[in-house]
Amino acid sequence: MSCTCHEKDPLVPQVAKLEFVRIDTEDVTTFRIISKEGKRPFDFKPGQCAMISIPMIGEAIFSITSSPTEGDYIECSIKKCGVVTDYLHTLEAGDEIGVRGPYGNSFxxxxFKGKDILFIGGGIGLAPLRSVINYVMDKRDEFGLVDIVYGARTSRDLVHPKDIYEVWPNSKDTNVYLTIDKKEEGWTRNVGFVPTYVKELNFSTDKIVLVCGPPIMIKYVLQGLEEIGFKKEQVYTTLELKMKCGFGKCGRCNIGDKYVCKDGPVFRCDEITELPDEY
Structure with missing residues (x-):
């Protein structure tokens, strides 16, 4: 398939290959994707998504986990949860896939430049936030204080362990707060749900907030933020898991009067009247 054909028709995937495959948790794997020429398949901005396809299996849309400031590639951290994702988890470095994009808007x-930023993630919800976090880290002097609150059911479910334990905590003016749902042997950090932990940390309300995770987590995080004085105009979320076709044509991404594929997936929270109960 020629590159010219791909450029003319955004619905036609280009053939790409996996440069490497990294297992993050029992059900989350990170895939680094490059073109057949060894370059980034397409340019993108933090928060945008890629459509990944497997011939005879299907296709699905995923947030891009890497930052555009990083190498000549894109990365997607994918949770095993269906036909396409199950198959992806069987692939190895060197295998070919189809990819097209980018889709959606961006953060x-x-x-955000010059402002303090609070990132709040739950489970695989760290994936789309990681693109923005690493963008900020690579342009560190252009942003203020960074706080990252991240939680999961168990310590084994925390994705991107190198980032959360080594890279981000050692970055300039950056604090990382980790929590898990239930107490477990050897865990010395916070125990409790993310929304409760955010309220306990009692951050100053002069920050920009980016939040992503399960719908129920987002709902209670937003409630908690409002209780401690944050306004909806300060808070951004991404609903990329609600995206389907990428163009807003199938109608399956509808939330209230918004179509996530056309209007999102990134929304400032005063722009949306309701949140999905589930994906």
């Missing part, structure tokens, strides 16, 4: 990182 308005230019508007």
């Amino acid at each position: 308005p990182v230019e508007e």
Whole structure:
């Protein structure tokens, strides 16, 4: 398939290959994707998504986990939860896939410059936030204080362990707060749900907030933020798991008066009147 054909028709995937495959947790794997020429398949901004396809199996849309400031590739951290993702988890470095994109809008990182940022993630919800976090880390002097609150059911479910334990905590003016749902042997950090932990940390309310995770987590995080004085205009979320076709044509991404594929997946929280109960 020629590159010219791909450029003319955004619905036609280009053939790409996996540069490497890294197992993060029992059910989450990170895939580094490059073109057949060994380059980034397409340019993107933090928060945008890629459609990955497997011939005779299907296709699905995923948030891009890497930052555009990183190498000549894209990365996607994918949770095993269906036909396409199950198959992806059987692939190895060197295998070919189809990829197209980017899809959706992005986080308005230019508007965040000079401001303190609070990132709040739950489970695989760290994946789309990681793109923005690493963008900020690579342009560290352009942003203020960074706080990262991240939680999962168990310590084994925390994705991107190198980032959360080594890279981000050792970055300039960056704090990382980790929590798991239930107490377990050897865990010396916080125990409890993310929304409760955020309220306990009692952050100053002069920050920009980016939040992503399970719908129920987002719902209670937003409630907690409002209780401690944050306004909806300060808070951004991404609903990329609600995206389907990427163009807003199938109608399956509808939330209230918004179509996630066309209007999102990134929303400022005063822009949406309701959140999905589940994906």
